[in-house]
Amino acid sequence: MYHPSGSVTQQASGSAAGVLDPTAQDTDAMFYQRCTWCGTAMYHRLLCPVCQGSDLRTERSEGIGTVRHSTIVHRNTPAARNVSLIEMSEGFVVRGRVMGPPVGIHSGDRVRLSTAKDPVRGEPVFQLLDEPYRAWT
Numbered sequence: 001m002y003h004p005s006g007s008v009t010q011q012a013s014g015s016a017a018g019v020l021d022p023t024a025q026d027t028d029a030m031f032y033q034r035c036t037w038c039g040t041a042m043y044h045r046l047l048c049p050v051c052q053g054s055d056l057r058t059e060r061s062e063g064i065g066t067v068r069h070s071t072i073v074h075r076n077t078p079a080a081r082n083v084s085l086i087e088m089s090e091g092f093v094v095r096g097r098v099m100g101p102p103v104g105i106h107s108g109d110r111v112r113l114s115t116a117k118d119p120v121r122g123e124p125v126f127q128l129l130d131e132p133y134r135a136w137t
């Protein structure tokens with residue numbers, strides 16, 4: 001005979017724990033593609049935007065770039081944040097966020113990659129190379 005009075009429900013729910021993806025890449029590094037046909041650098045493309053070539057190789061960026069355009073976004077966020085287009089030294093452009101007060105970010109500012117993938121939005125995050133607060137020494 002069974003004893004249905006067992007009050008403990010036994011479930012193999014150990015897999016519900018938040019386990020980080022073991023295959024996650026190093027988030028401190030940004031990788032981009034370079035066309036082996038014409039040498040154009042691009043970011044997250046499947047085809048070369050110049051020659052339509054599909055023979056791309058992945059390279060690692062040094063993470064240094066220049067702000068080309070910066071927009072302040074108020075939508076869907078409690079605090080204003082900026083969305084910037086960063087032209088990397090390798091020649092490709094990425095969209096990401098620059099840390100710091102949005103009014104302190106201008107076109108031409110030099111930035112360095114801080115995190116390749118923001119944990120919330122999955123977008124690259126940069127920091128200003130020329131620290132504005134120390135400019136008045």
Ligand SMILES: [Zn+2]
Binds near residue numbers: 035049050051053
């Ligand atoms: Zn190409």
